[in-house]
Amino acid sequence: MHRPPLAAKLRRHHLIALDCLVAAVLVLVGVANLAAGAWEPGHLPAWLTWFAAFAIGVPVALRRVWPRQAFAAALAISVLCALGGGAWVTYFALALPVYTLALGESRRLSLPALLITLAFTLAVNLATPSTGILGAVGLGWTVLCSAWLIGRAANERRHYLALSAEQRTREAVTGERLRIARELHDVVAHSLSLVTVKASVAHHLADEDPAQAKTALGVIEHTAREALTEMRQILGVLRSNGDAGELAPAPGLAGLGELAERARMAGVDVALEVSAETLPEGVEVSVYRIVQEALTNVVKHAGPAKCRVGVGVGEGVVRVEVTNDGPSVTGGNPGHGLIGIRERVSLYDGAFRAGPRPEGGFAVTAVLPYE
Numbered sequence: 001m002h003r004p005p006l007a008a009k010l011r012r013h014h015l016i017a018l019d020c021l022v023a024a025v026l027v028l029v030g031v032a033n034l035a036a037g038a039w040e041p042g043h044l045p046a047w048l049t050w051f052a053a054f055a056i057g058v059p060v061a062l063r064r065v066w067p068r069q070a071f072a073a074a075l076a077i078s079v080l081c082a083l084g085g086g087a088w089v090t091y092f093a094l095a096l097p098v099y100t101l102a103l104g105e106s107r108r109l110s111l112p113a114l115l116i117t118l119a120f121t122l123a124v125n126l127a128t129p130s131t132g133i134l135g136a137v138g139l140g141w142t143v144l145c146s147a148w149l150i151g152r153a154a155n156e157r158r159h160y161l162a163l164s165a166e167q168r169t170r171e172a173v174t175g176e177r178l179r180i181a182r183e184l185h186d187v188v189a190h191s192l193s194l195v196t197v198k199a200s201v202a203h204h205l206a207d208e209d210p211a212q213a214k215t216a217l218g219v220i221e222h223t224a225r226e227a228l229t230e231m232r233q234i235l236g237v238l239r240s241n242g243d244a245g246e247l248a249p250a251p252g253l254a255g256l257g258e259l260a261e262r263a264r265m266a267g268v269d270v271a272l273e274v275s276a277e278t279l280p281e282g283v284e285v286s287v288y289r290i291v292q293e294a295l296t297n298v299v300k301h302a303g304p305a306k307c308r309v310g311v312g313v314g315e316g317v318v319r320v321e322v323t324n325d326g327p328s329v330t331g332g333n334p335g336h337g338l339i340g341i342r343e344r345v346s347l348y349d350g351a352f353r354a355g356p357r358p359e360g361g362f363a364v365t366a367v368l369p370y371e
Contacts, residue, residue: 023057102151252284294322302326
């Protein structure tokens with residue numbers, strides 16, 4: 001069962017204590033005026049008039065605990081006060097319960113409550129005609145309508161804040177799903193590219209060179225197992241209960257050597273140069289995925305070729321450069337891999353470039369600020 005936090009309980013207790021103080025002030029003012037004879041001669045026994053003067057503060061003190069019951073009680077006691085000659089006290093005694101209803105209840109309930117109090121105010125002043133009837137009715141209606149409008153405004157603000165929080169939650173969930181989708185794309189695209197290349201080698205060499213074909217099948221098995229393991233780790237984030245200790249560490253700079261080795265198995269001669277040692281975890285994951293996607297493109301479109309992977313750090317930025325001397329593919333729309341790299345770079349307000357090199361081949365360059 002959900003329980004409100006201690007801070008919320010304390011704040012509520014403080015507000016209830018403040019209501020009790022306001023109720024006490026209202027009672028003191030009413031009783032003092034009654035004792036001084038400021039109330040108009042009423043139609044109730046004296047003891048009942050005194051009871052109403054003391055009881056008028058009870059609904060105000062309990063309006064946060066039982067808002068509907070407090071409003072009904074305030075209305076009933078206000079009738080007694082009006083019959084006892086202290087109609088003016090009822091304006092303020094009703095205003096706070098009306099505010100509470102407008103704040104916490106729907107318009108369908110709070111608006112009729114306001115109309116009832118307005119009708120009550122008008123009826124009380126018409127029953128005791130005097131020269132200041134318009135002023136009295138105007139004062140009562142101003143107090144009650146102001147209380148209702150302030151309560152509705154606060155209610156709408158709460159509703160807006162709740163919708164904003166829900167919207168931020170949906171955006172966070174959508175962002176997390178997109179991140180996981182990019183991770184899955186990187187894993188599947190990289191591993192299936194290697195599997196496809198090696199499967200093609202095994203198919204062509206099955207009869208001529210069985211040993212080489214067997215080696216290619218071993219690479220396929222190894223790559224497929226690693227891909228399945230990494231996919232389970234990524235999808236485990238969706239199924240976990242927040243226990244990060246059961247999940248494998250996120251890929252980073254330490255895994256670049258293994259990426260290069262996989263590309264070599266697919267026929268790409270990779271020269272790896274990494275001058276960085278440690279980076280923030282999110283930046284390391286992005287660097288790893290950028291290199292992974294760039295090597296996947298080399299295997300798919302340029303292999304067999306010579307490829308250079310450089311990762312360097314300087315002045316608060318990390319620079320990733322992947323170049324190859326294979327045939328460059330131009331024209332057409334950029335693949336999902338390059339789009340994914342661009343999105344990762346944009347998360348850090350970095351710079352990204354991908355295109356053919358003047359001397360031949362293709363180059364992918366990404367610069368990610370991290371300080």
